[in-house]
């Protein structure tokens with residue numbers, strides 16, 4: 365029996381030549397990477413700070429560009445106030461996605477795939493991921509002691525948002541990226557296209573070359589343009 369791998373002729377060889385032009389590599393796929401907090405859900409630390417009445421805990425990546433400094437500041441405050449992971453999880457379980465975010469996510473996933481690139485933690489994200497229809501999430505994790513105290517954090521990798529976009533590009537996947545903070549800028553710059561979303565005034569002004577949108581309809585319009593290119 366003839367086999368195309370043996371190259372010894374027969375009708376299969378002719379069929380292979382006929383189909384060959386339909387097979388090619390290098391076809392580009394497109395998808396969307398979004399930041400989580402401030403884009404699809406409220407800032408968890410702000411909600412927690414309000415719930416426990418500690419205003420200093422409301423500092424976020426919008427205010428502090430050095431993530432390690434910010435996290436050490438937060439963990440210090442938690443320890444001083446004897447607040448533990450279950451206290452934060454309790455507040456998170458009562459939170460909802462931002463108004464319109466679940467509908468936006470649903471509409472987006474009918475057009476393309478969505479990966480959330482977030483600096484949040486697995487231990488925080490789950491209840492809100494459920495409310496957003498379980499999009500794919502790349503994030504970090506916390507280190508806790510047996511009594512639930514948060515003693516540290518583990519980054520999946522340094523500069524993980526930008527490197528995820530870079531890795532996707534190596535798989536022939538072009539990315540549209542959007543976020544609201546300092547820690548999203550490298551991701552947006554690395555992507556084939558992107559924008560800021562509801563960024564604070566200082567970031568809009570400092571990075572005026574990156575467009576900024578304030579509504580899900582506006583964001584979807586940018587994404588539509590990227591997908592149609």
Ligand SMILES: [Mg+2]
Nearest residue numbers: 399401402545
């Ligand atoms: Mg954010």
